[in-house]
Amino acid sequence: MTVGQTVLGAAPPLGVPLLDAHLVVDRGAFRLDLPLTIDPGEVVALLGPNGAGKTTALRTLAGLLPLSAGHLTLAGRDLDHPGRRVWTPTERRPIGVVFQDYLLFPHLSALDNVAFGPRRHGMNRHQARHRAAEWLARMGLTEHVRRKPRQLSGGQAQRVALARALAVAPALLLLDEPLAALDARTRLDTRAQLQQHLAAHAGATLLVTHDPLDALVLADRLVIIEHGHVVQEGSAATITAQPRTDYVARLVGLNLYRGRATGHSILLADGFRLTTGDQHDGEVFVAFPPSAVALHPGQPDGSPRNTWPATIAGIQRHGDNLRIQLTGPIEVAADVTPAAAAQLRLTPGQPVWAAVKAAETRAYPAG
Numbered sequence: 001m002t003v004g005q006t007v008l009g010a011a012p013p014l015g016v017p018l019l020d021a022h023l024v025v026d027r028g029a030f031r032l033d034l035p036l037t038i039d040p041g042e043v044v045a046l047l048g049p050n051g052a053g054k055t056t057a058l059r060t061l062a063g064l065l066p067l068s069a070g071h072l073t074l075a076g077r078d079l080d081h082p083g084r085r086v087w088t089p090t091e092r093r094p095i096g097v098v099f100q101d102y103l104l105f106p107h108l109s110a111l112d113n114v115a116f117g118p119r120r121h122g123m124n125r126h127q128a129r130h131r132a133a134e135w136l137a138r139m140g141l142t143e144h145v146r147r148k149p150r151q152l153s154g155g156q157a158q159r160v161a162l163a164r165a166l167a168v169a170p171a172l173l174l175l176d177e178p179l180a181a182l183d184a185r186t187r188l189d190t191r192a193q194l195q196q197h198l199a200a201h202a203g204a205t206l207l208v209t210h211d212p213l214d215a216l217v218l219a220d221r222l223v224i225i226e227h228g229h230v231v232q233e234g235s236a237a238t239i240t241a242q243p244r245t246d247y248v249a250r251l252v253g254l255n256l257y258r259g260r261a262t263g264h265s266i267l268l269a270d271g272f273r274l275t276t277g278d279q280h281d282g283e284v285f286v287a288f289p290p291s292a293v294a295l296h297p298g299q300p301d302g303s304p305r306n307t308w309p310a311t312i313a314g315i316q317r318h319g320d321n322l323r324i325q326l327t328g329p330i331e332v333a334a335d336v337t338p339a340a341a342a343q344l345r346l347t348p349g350q351p352v353w354a355a356v357k358a359a360e361t362r363a364y365p366a367g
């Protein structure tokens with residue numbers, strides 16, 4: 001086997017997902033119930049708030065936690081299937097894992113860290129070290145093969161961990177917050193390199209992350225879970241355009257409301273009315289970015305606008321702008337430039353008027 005070749009075992013026929021799983025785990029009051037399929041070469045990002053069940057899903061796939069029900073089939077092989085009393089231990093699963101803190105062996109060199117996986121999968125020492133050297137070269141780490149983990153930078157250690165996971169030519173690569181331990185600058189470079197390595201990986205990849213940017217840059221498809229269940233799934237473009245829960249709206253940085261549409265007018269649950277550019281009838285979501293919200297000292301006039309009196313509840317830095325949290329008939333986030341904030345003398349507790357043009361809002365069916 002050469003570098004880049006993947007152990008797909010009995011690869012599934014064309015059109016059949018490489019990973020075909022229904023992960024069901026009961027942990028006290030919490031239940032994970034996650035159908036999950038991933039095609040060969042596909043990168044899926046699993047996102048969700050704290051406690052949503054991401055780590056639980058990852059642990060079932062890695063063989064660190066058994067399923068309570070459901071099944072886990074990889075490359076046509078049942079790895080965990082309680083109904084059939086099938087369970088495959090971690091070391092016999094064709095899976096590579098990059099943990100958040102990498103979990104490199106501190107006493108082993110980079111080369112031996114990477115050779116560890118192939119050795120465990122039955123390669124002799126010489127072959128395994130040869131394979132490890134090839135992977136480290138691919139990662140641009142040839143000069144560092146003899147270094148111990150503590151002699152590596154964060155970005156280098158991350159690449160050693162990735163080389164170790166990929167060196168076993170896994171049918172499924174699991175990445176647990178792979179960039180979280182890096183500083184912002186290193187994260188940018190490492191994310192770009194990771195993207196290339198994932199594009200070259202013929203197996204399936206599951207990326208567990210809190211970071212929407214990692215998901216948008218690295219993944220072909222996003223699966224978002226809350227309370228152990230899928231709340232939204234699809235391409236980054238679909239999800240960023242049409243969030244369906246408050247968590248997803250915050251993730252993609254939009255204000256989101258639910259209401260009943262009659263033509264261009266939407267009546268929200270608390271009696272507030274928004275006018276939108278889109279026409280619908282029935283239950284809808286309506287979304288707009290914080291940058292679409294303008295703040296004024298008094299009631300603004302002018303064409304198709306939604307305006308309402310609001311109170312400043314909080315002010316935070318947000319990139320080059322300030323993000324203003326407003327309370328009032330609806331809770332809303334508004335982005336303003338520091339110059340505009342100074343001109344308006346914005347301070348917490350201050351009353352202002354908020355305005356959003358109908359054309360800058362998007363409405364879509366909630367069904």
Ligand SMILES: Nc1ncnc2c1ncn2[C@@H]1O[C@H](COP(=O)(O)OP(=O)(O)OP(=O)(O)O)[C@@H](O)[C@H]1O
Pocket residue numbers: 027028030048049050051052053054055056057
């Ligand atoms: N060992 C355990 N025993 C019982 N319940 C657990 C155990 N570990 C986690 N849980 C519960 O399972 C649920 C899901 O936890 P999990 O760690 O999978 O979430 P997560 O999405 O990874 O969260 P985070 O982003 O905070 O890591 C939580 O409600 C948690 O309290």
